Amino acid sequence: xxxxxxxxxxxxxxxxxxxxxxxxxxxxxxxxxxxxxxxxxxxxxxxxxxxxxxxxxxxxxxxxxxxxxxxxxxxxxxxxxxxxxxxxxxxxxxxxxxxxxxxxxxxxxxxxxxxxxxxxxxxxxxxxxxxxxxxxxxxxxxxxxxxxxxxxxxxxxxxxxxxxxxxxxxxxxxxxxxxxxxxxxxxxxxxxxxxxxxxxxxxxxxxxxxxxxxxxxxxxxxxxxxxxxxxxxxxxxxxxxxxxxxxxxxxxxxxxxxxxxxxxxxxxxxxxxxxxxxxxxxxxxxxxxxxxxxxxxxxxxxxxxxxxxxxxxxxxxxxxxxxxxxxxxxxxxxxxxxxxxxxxxxxxxxxxxxxxxxxxxxxxxxxxxxxxxxxxxxxxxxxxxxxxxxxxxxxxxxxxxxxxxxxxxxxxxxxxxxxxxxxxxxxxxxxxxxxxxxxxxxxxxxxxxxxxxxxxxxxxxxxxxxxxxxxxxxxxxxxxxxxxxxxxxxxxxxxxxxxxxxxxxxxxxxxxxxxxxxxxxxxxxxxxxxxxxxxxxxxxxxxxxxxxxxxxxxxxxxxxxxxxxxxxxxxxxxxxxxxxxxxxxxxxxxxxxxxxxxxxxxxxxxxxxxxxxxxxxxxxxxxxxxxxxxxxxxxxxxxxxxxxxxxxxxxxxxxxxxxxxxxxxxxxxxxxxxxxxxxxxxxxxxxxxxxxxxxxxxxxxxxxxxxxxxxxxxxxxxxxxxxxxxxxxxxxxxxxxxxxxxxxxxxxxxxx
Amino acid sequence: xxxxxxxxxxxxxxxxxxxxxxxxxxxxxxxxxxxxxxxxxxxxxxxxxxxxxxxxxxxxxxxxxxxxxxxxxxxxxxxxxxxxxxxxxxxxxxxxxxxxxxxxxxxxxxxxxxxxxxxxxxxxxxxxxxxxxxxxxxxxxxxxxxxxxxxxxxxxxxxxx
Numbered sequence: 001x002x003x004x005x006x007x008x009x010x011x012x013x014x015x016x017x018x019x020x021x022x023x024x025x026x027x028x029x030x031x032x033x034x035x036x037x038x039x040x041x042x043x044x045x046x047x048x049x050x051x052x053x054x055x056x057x058x059x060x061x062x063x064x065x066x067x068x069x070x071x072x073x074x075x076x077x078x079x080x081x082x083x084x085x086x087x088x089x090x091x092x093x094x095x096x097x098x099x100x101x102x103x104x105x106x107x108x109x110x111x112x113x114x115x116x117x118x119x120x121x122x123x124x125x126x127x128x129x130x131x132x133x134x135x136x137x138x139x140x141x142x143x144x145x146x147x148x149x150x151x152x153x154x155x156x157x158x159x160x161x162x163x164x165x166x167x168x169x170x171x172x173x174x175x176x177x178x179x180x181x182x183x184x185x186x187x188x189x190x191x192x193x194x195x196x197x198x199x200x201x202x203x204x205x206x207x208x209x210x211x212x213x214x215x216x217x218x219x220x221x222x223x224x225x226x227x228x229x230x231x232x233x234x235x236x237x238x239x240x241x242x243x244x245x246x247x248x249x250x251x252x253x254x255x256x257x258x259x260x261x262x263x264x265x266x267x268x269x270x271x272x273x274x275x276x277x278x279x280x281x282x283x284x285x286x287x288x289x290x291x292x293x294x295x296x297x298x299x300x301x302x303x304x305x306x307x308x309x310x311x312x313x314x315x316x317x318x319x320x321x322x323x324x325x326x327x328x329x330x331x332x333x334x335x336x337x338x339x340x341x342x343x344x345x346x347x348x349x350x351x352x353x354x355x356x357x358x359x360x361x362x363x364x365x366x367x368x369x370x371x372x373x374x375x376x377x378x379x380x381x382x383x384x385x386x387x388x389x390x391x392x393x394x395x396x397x398x399x400x401x402x403x404x405x406x407x408x409x410x411x412x413x414x415x416x417x418x419x420x421x422x423x424x425x426x427x428x429x430x431x432x433x434x435x436x437x438x439x440x441x442x443x444x445x446x447x448x449x450x451x452x453x454x455x456x457x458x459x460x461x462x463x464x465x466x467x468x469x470x471x472x473x474x475x476x477x478x479x480x481x482x483x484x485x486x487x488x489x490x491x492x493x494x495x496x497x498x499x500x501x502x503x504x505x506x507x508x509x510x511x512x513x514x515x516x517x518x519x520x521x522x523x524x525x526x527x528x529x530x531x532x533x534x535x536x537x538x539x540x541x542x543x544x545x546x547x548x549x550x551x552x553x554x555x556x557x558x559x560x561x562x563x564x565x566x567x568x569x570x571x572x573x574x575x576x577x578x579x580x581x582x583x584x585x586x587x588x589x590x591x592x593x594x595x596x597x598x599x600x601x602x603x604x605x606x607x608x609x610x611x612x613x614x615x616x617x618x619x620x621x622x623x624x625x626x627x628x629x630x631x632x633x634x635x636x637x638x639x640x641x642x643x644x645x646x647x648x649x650x651x652x653x654x655x656x657x658x659x660x661x662x663x664x665x666x667x668x669x670x671x672x673x674x675x676x677x678x679x680x681x682x683x684x685x686x687x688x689x690x691x692x693x694x695x696x697x698x699x700x701x702x703x704x705x706x707x708x709x710x711x712x713x714x715x716x717x718x719x720x721x722x723x724x725x726x727x728x729x730x731x732x733x734x735x736x737x738x739x740x741x742x743x744x745x746x747x748x749x750x751x752x
Numbered sequence: 753x754x755x756x757x758x759x760x761x762x763x764x765x766x767x768x769x770x771x772x773x774x775x776x777x778x779x780x781x782x783x784x785x786x787x788x789x790x791x792x793x794x795x796x797x798x799x800x801x802x803x804x805x806x807x808x809x810x811x812x813x814x815x816x817x818x819x820x821x822x823x824x825x826x827x828x829x830x831x832x833x834x835x836x837x838x839x840x841x842x843x844x845x846x847x848x849x850x851x852x853x854x855x856x857x858x859x860x861x862x863x864x865x866x867x868x869x870x871x872x873x874x875x876x877x878x879x880x881x882x883x884x885x886x887x888x889x890x891x892x893x894x895x896x897x898x899x900x901x902x903x904x905x906x907x908x909x910x911x912x913x
Contacts, residue, residue: 015831015850017847017848018847018850020855021846021847021852022839022847023859024840024852024855024858025830025846025847025852025855025862026790026830026831026843027788027789027790027791027830027831027845027859028790028831028834029855030789031789031792031856032792033783033789033792034783034789036787059782100858124754124773124775177849210888210890211854211856211890212792212794212800212802212854212856212857212888212889212890213794213802213854213856214793214794214795215790260855260856261854262792262794262854262855262856262857263853263854263856263891264854265890291793294794294795294796294799295795359831456900485853485854485891486853486854486891487850487853504894505776526856569769580805612828641849641850641896642850642853644850644895644896645850645853645891645893645896646853648893648894648896649891649892649893650893650894652891652892652893652894653890653893675795675797675799676794676795676799676800676888677797677799681888681890682894683884683885683886683887683888684880684881684884684885684887684889684894684898685881685884685885685892687881687893687894689877689895689899690893692896726876
């Protein structure tokens, strides 16, 4: 099961020190906020104090007149954007909505919505100037709870949004922007025939990605009309495209230089500051840097949805699940287009289910526009479904692991939304749970319980580019387009090294800007090690082909007569190492540059299962995680340390989501806890060590079997913990977070 | 322009002088005036610990310290942890143990952990977790950070840095 047992490869599966590591532990790595340049101005955004209001007028004259102010901008400076849909790689976006989110037009739709911005000599002057901008608002009724927002008489956010129900548009405008419906088999008959049926409702609060580095962007619009943006983004090409589309300029006029990025988790794909900094720079000709305040990161970026869900599952008495029905309603936030699609596709993803029906609703309300957060939409659905699975197991008196194994999706299983799985590793993952020390260790003591849940994420492919330059000393400089959030330079470089038969240290990877590397989609969808790694593999094949020609030139033979093994080129008893051959490039025709790009429409299908032991304090309702094991099919773990790191980090984010994290709204729909202290993400002291078991069922669509790992680990934790809490207390928690007051209340009520 | 105060201080063992406004934080001056950008701003209100520096040996959130309070003090930042070209055992163990992913919180963790090991060379896991609880990491789940500090404590004994 472990990657260390059978080294099939020389580089892959080893644990080299990441190439960008030294700079990051010595404070020398340049993140977005570390960018400096001559004449740099500070930008400041003025934000709405209201959750919902009409903007009657904006007067910027006093701000413009302040000494030290160089430019002021509002939505009036943005081109008139029609409802054009732009494909951003990992999803499409309505440009008019994106523009109105960046700078509010006629209405503000959530507390913190950007209204205007200032560039000034320093941040203090910018803040003073922003306070001088007079905005006249007409406050409107607001709504932040999804079932209220879905009512016919709810405060309406958009006059032009109608419900798109499988292509049919509603007559009246609505906060419900989309109704999705998937159905397979004969659901009603299957429920009628079922021996056991469980049906329950679940609610989850909005949560935030919680990246430690705030959003930041620096823009310089120079006198040649070229716009350069230094930013912290998950996708430099996506940032370029969004900025260009919003400003209605060609993409070639924009160069995005991706800085080191301090966490993203899906939240650093949409642009917020980049176009605003660009507008300010265009007005004054000076570079403008904007750093978002932490409260604005919570209030005005893209949390992931809150939700209301109802799940119904039917089974035979011997444990075969025969029918499923899901009603999922997810927050879209201020603009349509939330995470409901993947939620619907994931809800029954871990079971082989012949009869199923899913209805999903995307609902606008006065919260910031939701964005992706690590397996977006899947965690909610898994929390509901995997909790129901646990109740079903109890009713059937079947071990919850056996129930999952008995019904596990396998190769050939058709998911309710249509796709048929290729080779997947869910059964192997569950078998690894069964064989684990954790699962086989007794849990003793009062107020303690053990929970299990499975989780799924698609893991996407999409487009990636890379190029390699062979140096005379036998090293290869690798330029790739994926911004590196968690060590992906290393996992990509290792695949090139493996392909060429050289060491990981012989590859020097760097992330290129949008002018120096081919188009590459976002660092998201757990796609980078798979797709950009694949591009690096193609770079390796290209370089190897060229090196073989050089060897053939030296040995005066045909290129196809040169054989290559482990980086050694041989022909007829003669041989040269990659390094030796690299040293002869100048005399055999000059530089060797390898190219690689991929466009993969496939899904690599990542399955995981988590085991957790908890202890609940009956006096306070506080849940302590005693032991935690994350099991996941990685396909092939390129750098096992960083695979473990993804599993551990995702698990702890999921623990935070399960136990503490939530947006708390006041009666007037203001977020009451927009600080790290009050939002309460897990600290070091809140969690134990997170054990990991990496399962490797190679992905047949990748030369090294990679599936990607980043997102799946956040999917199972809330359900696993809810199931453990039930074991500890006898209380089923059907609302997230399962915070101490909520759990204490539920325990108190259950005793009545 | 607000009036500025002259401050004389020691940073990473070297004498420094700077001018600052009374309202400026130590973090601002380190990053914007002195170009020591290794200390990171995550929240600017003392919640996340990414800006942790040692002030006379004590870990503090530099976003909550006024720059004028640096007068006469000894400050150590992440840039001062390595001994010239040689990395501190903590830095080495963070790299070997993959204890960073995005790396934005790493400077703060290194500084806090250094203060811990100076006071308590053989901390238990619980003591490490308690001491590091003021530093937020959103990527790693803390497992590999705690292990790196444990490994550094062992290594530190061997090399006696």
